[in-house]
Amino acid sequence: MTPAMDRKLQLYKHGCERAVIFCYANNLPPPLAFINRKLKKDTCFYDPKTTKVTVDVSATATPVLKPHHMCWSWPAFKTDRTAVGVPCHETGHHIQFHLMKERIWDRRWNTLYANTPKITSYEPVASEAFAETMRLYILNPQLLAMYSPLRYAFIKDNLGLSAIEERDPYEVVGNPNYNARIKELIRG
Numbered sequence: 001m002t003p004a005m006d007r008k009l010q011l012y013k014h015g016c017e018r019a020v021i022f023c024y025a026n027n028l029p030p031p032l033a034f035i036n037r038k039l040k041k042d043t044c045f046y047d048p049k050t051t052k053v054t055v056d057v058s059a060t061a062t063p064v065l066k067p068h069h070m071c072w073s074w075p076a077f078k079t080d081r082t083a084v085g086v087p088c089h090e091t092g093h094h095i096q097f098h099l100m101k102e103r104i105w106d107r108r109w110n111t112l113y114a115n116t117p118k119i120t121s122y123e124p125v126a127s128e129a130f131a132e133t134m135r136l137y138i139l140n141p142q143l144l145a146m147y148s149p150l151r152y153a154f155i156k157d158n159l160g161l162s163a164i165e166e167r168d169p170y171e172v173v174g175n176p177n178y179n180a181r182i183k184e185l186i187r188g
């Protein structure tokens with residue numbers, strides 16, 4: 001195995017752990033399993049029938065140590081397509097599916113989706129926006145709170161989900177190369 005792949009697998013393990021801890025902390029059943037396997041088209045998907053998450057870890061983004069023009073992706077940053085963020089994004093789909101099944105899903109999300117700034121460019125529909133928002137809430141809730149207070153409040157107050165990370169956004173990201181970008185996001 002290449003060192004790069006070995007690193008991705010470590011990140012993946014961490015991402016799955018954070019997702020599971022978040023579910024347990026909120027009395028939600030976690031996804032039944034996280035499966036790493038080669039996929040032909042997508043990087044990942046969630047199957048609501050089995051409640052399993054599948055991730056092609058080899059296809060996840062390599063963390064960008066020094067962000068540059070249009071190129072940034074880092075564990076727990078606003079854009080995180082690494083093996084940490086991907087299982088948490090899929091767990092976001094799982095959580096939405098579970099809340100809808102339990103009839104505690106709040107339709108106000110659709111309005112909020114249309115009227116708040118996007119977390120990342122990948123928000124083609126309200127459910128993807130929710131998964132992206134949930135990923136950031138699981139991994140770096142204070143960054144979400146400062147960047148998008150309305151989305152943060154929706155998850156915390158309307159859905160009643162508690163955060164599992166209390167450290168400030170800079171500490172959570174833990175890479176000084178991202179500090180200037182975090183500062184920009186927080187200032188709005």
Ligand SMILES: [Zn+2]
Pocket residue numbers: 089090093128131
């Ligand atoms: Zn998705």
